[in-house]
Each structure stands twice: as structure tokens, then as C-alpha cells.
Amino acid sequence: MNKPIRRLAVFSLALFGVLLLNTTWIQAFQADWLREHEFNRRDVAERTSLPRGPIVVANEQIATSTFVEDGEYYQRDYPEGELYAHPVGVFNPMGNFGIEQTHNSYLDGSDESLMVRNFLDMLTGTDPQGASVVLTLNPAAQQAALDGLRANATNGRGAAVALDPKTGAILAAASIPTYDPNSVADLSDVNTSVENWNKLADDENQPLLNRAFNELYPPGSTFKIVTAATALENGHTIESTIDAPAAIPLGGSSLPNAFGGPCNGGAPDSIAHSIEISCNTSMANWAIELGAEALHEQASAFGFNSGPMNVPLPVTESSAPLEPDDNLRAQMGIGQGQLQATPLQMAMVAAAVANDGTIMQPYLVQEILGPDMSEIESTTPQVFSEAISADTAEQLTQAMILVTEGAEGSGKSGAIPGIQVAGKTGTAEVGDGDTHNWFISFAPADDPQVAVAVVIERGNASGGTLAAPVAKAIMEAVINSE
Template sequence: MNRCIRHSAAFCFLLLLALLVNAFRVQVVRAGAFDADPANRRIAVARFHDPRGDILVGERRVTGSHATGGQLRFERTYADGPLYAPVTGLSSQTYGTTLLEGTEDAVLAGSDPKLASKPLWNELTRARQRGGDVHTTVDAGAQRAAFDGLDGRRGAVAALDPATGRILALVSSPSYDPGMLSGAGPSAGQAWTALTSAADQPMLDRAIRQTYPPGSTFKVVTAAAALEAGRVTDLHARTDSPDPYTLPGTTVGLSNESRGCADASVYDAFRISCNTVFAKLGADLGSDAVVAQAERFGFNDSRLRVPPRVATSSIDTGMSRDRTALSSIGQYDTTATPLQMAMVAAAVGDGGRLMTPYLVDRVTNHSGVTVSTTRPKALRQAVSARTARQLQQLMEAVVTRGTGGNAAIPGVAVGGKTGTAQHGAANKGTPYAWFISYARRPGAAHAAVAVAVVVEDAEADRADISGGGNAAPIARSVMEAVLGSPAPAAAFSPPSGN
């Protein structure tokens, strides 16, 4: 081989090596950057090449896919979009994914390896895996009852199965139709602009992403702290609680909307919702005790996922006595999501045990084979069984003899707590009306459903009874819907102990 041929061969080898190095750089080293480049249309084309899997409520598919005839071949559709938007979220060719559409995107898009019928088959054959289906825990009747009950008013409803943590309803009002944002055309852009600029924030998931001052519903937490600490041993014993009550270290007097609160027993104070009794009780307990009890119910937990992220319900961990007094009646800067307050009611209704809430029951592949199932999981023991029974006495008295009579269901044990959360400058804003509750089927030892309702624009006076007037009827209709459904098979055995 002469010298020129050798040089040419070496030069060609170097060119080939350079091509291989560049191919490695493009396909491996820079692959992530190219995938993330907004100008790379291949990702979007591949993403919408096939129909997505569906989200189901019961046996009904509440999502679907529509052939567009364009380069982005399939567009998301929604059945009863506004009803289920706080559950499904949206999947948009332009604006991405939210809520279940986002957290379960790998399943719905078909990229999750667990969907494959044979291990590594898709990787070896380069076959495209069809999207799987996400089966939710939502009870269609409860969801509809909550949606119709709010009737377009700003507010939210969250309902749970206390025994398992299954989320039975998540409703936020006003709502929106995710199908308006599914495409990539000008109509989607116009809808996005209108929705994101609307004063009533229809795209805000108020059930899990908005926090509110819980008002007098927080008295459940304060009562639990007092019972667990042994500061209250007899629910019917009179307390040393002046009316009005001067907040510790201040000259500010706290009064009541209800009569008969001076030195009222915890039973009566809870039943008619006396602020002075529970504010003094919280101040006497101290910040540490009130905060610790709130945290056992789930406050200050930033890790909660259902699987969409849940906003953190918070209570200040370093309060003075006067601020502790206000927090003990759900004011100052204590805030909670409707889901959090449903968790409080659920723990009371289930003997003190708090289950981890969850929204996805199971996942199936395109062939209908179940590939994963959510197992109920205890989060913690929020209160002892004895304290739970005492709290049940208090909450059931609210419905039978107090401010929550509008939640009563004939033949069913219903416990509840009304609340009116003051807010705005000098607390002059229209109060938020709250109601939290649980219902127990006849003969059952534990509650079948727990509900939290908040109505932002309640046309009510500033008394706690407004929660009973505006929010309690909604809670009742949700509880009735769940109780009218067949009782689910036992999926979890309660732990032994207190």
C-alpha cells in the first residue's frame, strides 16, 4: 500500500470517528437539551400521535381523545368537564398538563414501563405502548351532589372515606371546561387568556390548592388537644370562661355571637360555638400543645400528595398566648384546605385514626389488565380512640342540638361543626361559611364518609350559624349520596390498640 493510500485511509477513518463522536454527542449528550427545545416539534408530534389513556370515575370514562386530522393527530376531550376538572386537570397541546393528567402522564401517554405486557418488549422492538387507564376513587353521586350544591358559588367540597382514605369527591367552584384548552389553535389561546384573567379564578382547584382560615371548625382540633392533654376530663363540667374574654397580654376583648357562653361547659360551648371558651382553652393549653395536635391531624405537612400536590395547611409554631387564643378558634394566620378539614372530620369519625388520602384506585393497561393498585395506608393516630368518642359526642350534639341541624339525616348518626371564618381588613370581609362532618351508617362502628364544605361568598351574618345555613345542606347532600351507594368491601383492617 503506497503512502497516499495510507494517508487517505487514515483521513477517512478520522472522518468516520468524528461522525460517530458527533452522533453520540447529538443523540446522547445533547438529547435532553434537544428534547426540551421549544422549537423541536418532533416531541409534540410524537406525544399526540396516539390517543391518550383515559381517566375513569366508576366505570365511566370522563376523558377521551378526538382525531384532529392535523399533524398533532389527537386532542383531549372531556365528559362533564367542569364537574371533574378539579380531579382530571387538563391535557393541552399548548399548555401542558395539570392534576391527574400531569401526575399520571406517563401512564396516560403510554411511556410508563409497567404498562408493557412483556418486560423490555417495547424497548427491544421499538413498539409504541398504548396509553393506560387511571381509575379514580371518586364517587360520581357525591361529586355531582357537591357540584350542584355549590351551584356556581365560589367555594369547594372535599369528601373522604375515613376507613381507607379514598377521596370520594373533590369539587371547586366556579369551574371550567378543560376541553376548551385541549387544542393548539387560536380558540385555545383565547380561552386561556379569559380563564387566567378571570377575577373568580375558575382554574384554581380550591379543594386542594387553596387555603382558608378554618374558623370555628378548628375548635375540633382545640377540643382534641384539651382532651388528649387531660385539661378537660368532663365535657359537661362548667369552665372558668368569662364573656367577653380579654386576650392574654392585651386589652382586646373577644365576645360571642351566641348567648349562654359565660363559663359554659365544653359540651355546650362546642354545640353553640362559643369563641371565648375555646380561645381561653387554647391559651391555657399553650402554643406547643395546640400546634402538636394540629400537626397530628395533618397541618404543617408539605409532603402530602394525592397524587397531585396539596397546598400546606399551616399553623404558626411560635405563637404568643394571645395569638394562640385566636388560632384556637381558627383565626390569626391559621389556614387549611378543604381536604385538610375533611381529614380532621374523617379521623374523628374513624376512631382517631387518620388515613392517607388518595385519588387513584388502580391503573390498567390498554388490555384492561390491572398493573398497579393503591393500598390504603394509615398516616398516623391523630387522637386516641377514647378522645375520638368524646369528640363524636361533641360533633353529634352540633347536629342534634346545635348550629348544624341542617346536616341531619334521619336514622343516621351525623357529626358536624359549623364555622364562619372572618377575613379581610379588620375582619370586615364577607365571612367564609364552613361545615365539616361525618356520617355513620346504622349499626356501623365507624363513619362511612367525611365531608368539608367552604363557601366563600356566603350571604350570611357573621355568626357561626352561617356555616350551618350555607354549607351544611351541601354536606348533607354529599353524605346522602355516599350512604345511598353500596358500602365498599373492607380493604383495610384497623390496627389494634387505642
């Protein structure tokens, strides 16, 4: 063999070696990346070749699959558009999100519980079908939450959560800004869907963020319910008093009341009256007197510091750190300092008071039904924690009624004519002069059907002005739908 041929043979072998190495690298080390890449049309084709089961709210399908003959694929549609975007999520070329992700194996029919059904379908030549996922959401409450947030969120951002305090069922979970999942799920124009998704992901207002479950805020004066509960659980009563001056010294500065003066004409103020008018100085003094351990333990009993939770969507942990410094603990006592809470967490605080001190585990999925509508799985309500005693819950309820009905109540705009509402306002400073505005509540106070938390980001007003009307609308929607 002459030299040129030998060189050509060696070069060809080298090329085959490079090709082999490249193929091995792609298949062994880049398989996941390629499989999950947004432009992997084969993955999209495989995921859309069979119909997904519907997601259902109140007997209405809010996520459906329609066969497109021209493209021979199933298109996922969301008839209600933006209304359920955050809890339901989306099934699109970029992947699965929300309930579409957590319950994907049921929806696409691959779950083990559907194996027998799928085998029988195969024998009869029928295409496998996914299961139906039925959610706990109340359509009227969800709509009221979204409409209320849009009408009252002056900065365009906020969230609302409503729970059934007796079961833990999530009746509403709204977050703004939101988005239309149809705009990012259109398989007839995948490039546009991907482009729209990337725009949403890059938007500084974070429309893809589920603020109801995954954004942390200082809870402001809504946390005074936790501070008051700590006092009641440690031997005090709703009529116990403590000093409530116009301001108290706090490190090198002072902590004043929002209205400028003392809370009870200069005399010590009761816990009940302090809740009614949202007194800062008395609650700060209670936090100092009760001590770090007691306040931390009580907050933890309400669900703070409990680690990440799944409902089944992941919920960010709310935190109330052990705070031995009196000045910092005074801030914590009024919902400031290092406190961080999700709207779901504050709805759980309200639900605990509503349910005689017991917090039920929040859940979003009511049941899963097979293609033949047989029950595959259903949720049984479970206790999350025994946060406070029934006596403490009753005392707090009476104080919270004063917030909406008392002569000096700070949350009268949350009242519902003919129905007693227990509530608590909150205004939380965020360090740059802006404030978040809160309202937590439940109704009817004597037989609670719904517990609510609403936060308006940087509303720069009061919880009674901005958040309470949203909570009122949500509560009315639930009560009127019963």
C-alpha cells in the same frame, strides 16, 4: 485575491459564524423553552400522535382519546365537562395538568411498566396504547358537591372535599369557579384553545385554581374540634368546664361570642356544649390554658405543619404555628389568627374523629390498568397519623352529634333524616368585614362512610346556613350509592 473579494469572503464567514452561534444558542440554551412553548406545533403533534389511555371513574371514561382522520391526531375529550376539571386536569397544547400530568407516563404508554407490552405491540404492528388510570371519585358525590357549591356560594367561590375515613380514598373534590377542559383542549383550533386558556389564567376569580387542595383559609370554628381534642388528650373530658363569658379581653380589644351573650348563662361551660353552640370564649380560654406546645402538637398530629403532600396531586401545606402569646393563641383556639388550612386538611380532621382517631393517607388514584385490563398498580390504604385516641374520638363524636341534633345545635341544616350526622360549623373572619363559611362532618356517626369539609368563600352568613346543606347533599350521595 483583490480586496472586494476578500471583504466579501470575510463578511460571508462572519455571517456563517453568527448563524452557527445562533443555532448553538437555540439548541443548547433555548431547547427547553422552545420545546415547551405554547406555539410549538411539533411538540403538540408528537404528543397527540398516539392514543392516551382513559381516565376512569366508576367504570365510566371521563377522559378519552379519539382519532381525527383529517388531521391524523388523537383528540383528548372530557365527556363530563366541568365536573372533574380540577382533579383530572387537562391535556392540551399548553401542557398537562392534574392527573393528566402526574400520571402522564402511564397514560401515554411510556412508563417502564408498559415496556414489555409496547415491545409486543411493535412486533405485531400494533400502535402502543396507554394505561387506564382509575380514580376513587364517587360520581354522585362529585355532582352533589359541584351542584351544592353553585347553589350556596353567594360569591361564586368555594370548595368541598369528601373522604372515605376508613381508607383515605377521596370521594369528591370540587372547586368553583371551574372550567370546561374541552374549551382548552380542542386541537382543531389550537389558537382558540390557547386564547381560552390565557383568559382562564388571567381571570381574577382563578377558575384554574384547585381550591380543594391548594387554597388556604382560616378554618374558623371548625378548628374548635382540634382545640377540644387537645383538652381531651391532656386529661380533660367532654364534660370538663371552663369560663365562658360574653367576651374575654384580648390585647387591646375583646373576643366576643357570635351571639353576644355568655355560653352557659354566665356559668362555666362544658366542652360538649361549647361545641354544640360554637362558643368562642370557652374555646379561647381552653387554648390559653392548654399552652402553646400542646395546641401546636395536636394540630400537627391532625396534619397541620406536615409539609406539602401529594395525593398524587400536590396539596398545599396547612399551618398552625407555635403561638406562645396568649392573645394570639386565643384567636387560634377558635380558628382565627395565623391559622391556614385547605379544605382537604379540614376533611382530614373530620375523618380522624370518624375513624377512631386514625387519619388515613388521602389518595385519588385507585388503580392503574394496562391496555389488556391487567392490573399494573393499585393503592393500598396507609395510615397518615394517629391523631387522637379512640376514646377522644368517641367523646368528640357525641359532641359533634349535638351540633346537628342538639336543641341549640348550630348545624341542624346538616342533619340527614334517619341517619346520625356528626358535624361542626365554622365562620371565619377575613379581615375586611367578610367571612368564610365552613362545615365539617361525617356520617353515619356510628359507622362512618364519608367525612366532608365544605368552605364557602366570603359567604357572609354562617356555616350552618351555607356550607352545611352542601355537606349534607354530599354525605347523602355517598350513603345512597353504597
